[in-house]
Amino acid sequence: MKRTYIYKFLLLSVVAFTVQSCFVAKNYERPELEEADSLYRTDNLPQDSISAADISWRDLFSDPLLEGYIEEGLQNNIDIRIALQQVIAAEAYMKQGKAGYLPSLNGNTSVTHQELAGNSQFGSFFDGSIQQYDLSANLSWEADIWGKIRSNRRATQASYLQSIEAHKAVKTVLVAQIASTYYRLVALDAQLEVTEETIINRTNSLETIKALKEAGNVNQVAVDQTAAQLYNAQALQVDIERTIFQTENAMSILLGKAAQGYERNKLEEQTVKNDLEIGLSSLLLRNRPDIMAAEYGLVNAFELTNVARSSFYPSITLSATGGFQSIEFDKWIDAGSLFANLVGGLAQPIFNKRKIRTQYEVAKAQQEQALLNFKKSLLVAGQEVSDALYTLNAETDKYEYREKEVEALRQAETNSEELLNSGYATYLDLLTARQNALNAELNVIDTKLNQLQSVITLYRSLGGGWH
Numbered sequence: 001m002k003r004t005y006i007y008k009f010l011l012l013s014v015v016a017f018t019v020q021s022c023f024v025a026k027n028y029e030r031p032e033l034e035e036a037d038s039l040y041r042t043d044n045l046p047q048d049s050i051s052a053a054d055i056s057w058r059d060l061f062s063d064p065l066l067e068g069y070i071e072e073g074l075q076n077n078i079d080i081r082i083a084l085q086q087v088i089a090a091e092a093y094m095k096q097g098k099a100g101y102l103p104s105l106n107g108n109t110s111v112t113h114q115e116l117a118g119n120s121q122f123g124s125f126f127d128g129s130i131q132q133y134d135l136s137a138n139l140s141w142e143a144d145i146w147g148k149i150r151s152n153r154r155a156t157q158a159s160y161l162q163s164i165e166a167h168k169a170v171k172t173v174l175v176a177q178i179a180s181t182y183y184r185l186v187a188l189d190a191q192l193e194v195t196e197e198t199i200i201n202r203t204n205s206l207e208t209i210k211a212l213k214e215a216g217n218v219n220q221v222a223v224d225q226t227a228a229q230l231y232n233a234q235a236l237q238v239d240i241e242r243t244i245f246q247t248e249n250a251m252s253i254l255l256g257k258a259a260q261g262y263e264r265n266k267l268e269e270q271t272v273k274n275d276l277e278i279g280l281s282s283l284l285l286r287n288r289p290d291i292m293a294a295e296y297g298l299v300n301a302f303e304l305t306n307v308a309r310s311s312f313y314p315s316i317t318l319s320a321t322g323g324f325q326s327i328e329f330d331k332w333i334d335a336g337s338l339f340a341n342l343v344g345g346l347a348q349p350i351f352n353k354r355k356i357r358t359q360y361e362v363a364k365a366q367q368e369q370a371l372l373n374f375k376k377s378l379l380v381a382g383q384e385v386s387d388a389l390y391t392l393n394a395e396t397d398k399y400e401y402r403e404k405e406v407e408a409l410r411q412a413e414t415n416s417e418e419l420l421n422s423g424y425a426t427y428l429d430l431l432t433a434r435q436n437a438l439n440a441e442l443n444v445i446d447t448k449l450n451q452l453q454s455v456i457t458l459y460r461s462l463g464g465g466w467h
Contacts, residue, residue: 025147025306028154028299031371038384039281042389051166051279053287053463054284056173060459062271064184065264069255073178076256080174083167090156097156100149103141108323110134135331136323136339137441143316151306158303162296168289172465174254179456180263182249185244187449190267192240194441195233202434203232209427212285229431233438267448272455274396278389284381292370294370294377303361308363310354314348365367381461388458393453402444 040046052060061067074080144150158419208228212218249259286293322340326332349356414432418431459465 004406014057019182025151025310027300028302030295031374033375033378035375035378035382036282036285039278039385040278040389041382041386042278046278046280049280049283051283051287051462052273052276052279052459053283054467055273055276055459055464056384057179057459057465057467060273060381060464061179063182063265063269066179069182069251070175070178072172072257073174073255074191077174077254078256079170080167083163086161087167089162090433092156094156094160097153100153101144103139108134108137108138108235118431124222130327131329132325132327133329134323134325135332135370136321136325138244138319138321139163139316140319142178143318146310146313146318148307148310148315151303153366154224154302155300155307158296158299162293164302165296168466171298172289172463175465176220176456176460178254178455181247181254183270183449183452185247185251185262185455186264186267186302187445188244188247189264190445191442192237192244193308193439194445195237195240198233198438199230200442201239202233206230218427223430227427229435232435235373267445270452274392274451274455275457276458276462278385278458281382281385284378284385284463286379288381289463289466291377291381291463293376294374298367298374301367305360305363305367308356311349311359314346317345317347319343340372375409381463382459385458388454388461392454392458395447397452399444399451400438406437406440406444409433409440413437 033299058067061070064378111135112130112134114132116129135222142149206223209218209223213220215244248261251262252259285295286292320340320342322338324337325331325339326334326337328462379446413436416430417432420427
């Protein structure tokens with residue numbers, strides 16, 4: 001008799017495995033994205049598949065101090081470590097999803113004592129009480145006929161891959177932020193150096209003007225204006241030093257360290273590749289971590305829609321329970337105490353207050369939302385590349401004009417001083433020329449900084465920085 005039940009159980013299991021493939025959940029296919037081939041707004045559309053995103057940040061930056069800071073930041077940055085924990089959590093869910101095909105096994109041990117009424121059906125037979133000892137195990141398994149378990153496994157896998165891409169995206173942003181902050185410090189150092197030289201020159205000039213006033217060659221107005229320019233440069237020095245202090249603190253946050261100062265090289269020593277290949281815009285689909293994360297989010301939503309759809313169909317479960325059961329303790333673990341139950345079940349949802357329909361409609365809406373988010377991330381990436389490319393070209397051209405402006409204003413300052421000494425110019429002309437020359441020197445440093453940062457921005461926009 002027991003063999004008959006066992007044969008029926010095995011037969012039902014084989015049938016369940018056989019019909020498992022009778023329904024196959026839909027497979028994900030990347031949607032048609034016509035925008036992917038024309039994301040860049042540029043007169044020179046790329047024709048090759050070479051992208052600067054394939055370059056390691058170690059090959060992009062040549063400053064050894066900067067490279068060391070980036071390495072340190074990738075190890076210690078708090079956002080990086082938070083993203084890593086998200087990857088670990090997603091990996092745990094993925095492992096759970098892979099285990100969905102396995103049966104569930106539960107063990108149970110219990111001792112039950114019942115006091116029965118003497119006039120009840122069983123009271124007279126058991127002298128008013130029952131003591132029962134149970135040791136059992138329950139095995140249950142659900143056949144994945146409609147692909148529900150498979151889709152759930154794929155959804156958790158997509159979520160895990162999405163967390164990995166999110167981790168890469170954090171690394172990309174971090175590399176760009178550290179490099180940008182380092183270059184800002186280098187530029188501030190250069191501006192501070194120019195300002196300090198200006199203060200020395202204006203201090204000497206003030207002494208000269210005072211001497212000229214005593215000789216009767218200039219009046220008090222010239223002295224006051226020269227002093228005002230000196231005070232202006234000294235105030236500018238205070239502002240620059242404060243900005244350096246705050247920028248170093250910002251660097252400390254990026255590196256996951258307490259606030260402190262940082263060693264750096266000079267601005268003129270900084271060289272960065274500015275001939276970056278942008279490649280075809282479709283390459284963003286594999287190079288930009290945020291776009292890849294958005295697509296994995298779409299895959300996750302797609303598979304969860306499959307799961308919600310499969311809930312409309314019946315589920316087949318197989319369960320088996322067996323163990324030892326006895327009303328006498330000394331006969332608890334005994335051949336005569338063995339028992340077993342085999343159950344095969346088919347459950348079809350009929351009416352459950354519209355819960356399944358609601359779950360399916362919500363899943364469809366979330367899938368459409370994930371698709372729109374995917375498309376938006378692609379369009380935003382194209383805009384960022386276009387903006388960064390245009391900015392890089394503009395700053396490169398502007399830097400040449402800024403250098404010429406500095407050269408011209410320095411010459412104007414020299415000429416004004418000579419004319420003043422010859423009596424053909426006023427001291428106001430010289431003061432104006434000096435102030436314009438200082439502003440031009442500071443501007444050329446800003447332009448150089450913008451040029452370096454636009455290279456970083458273009459590199460990050462293309463998807464570089466996580467290699």
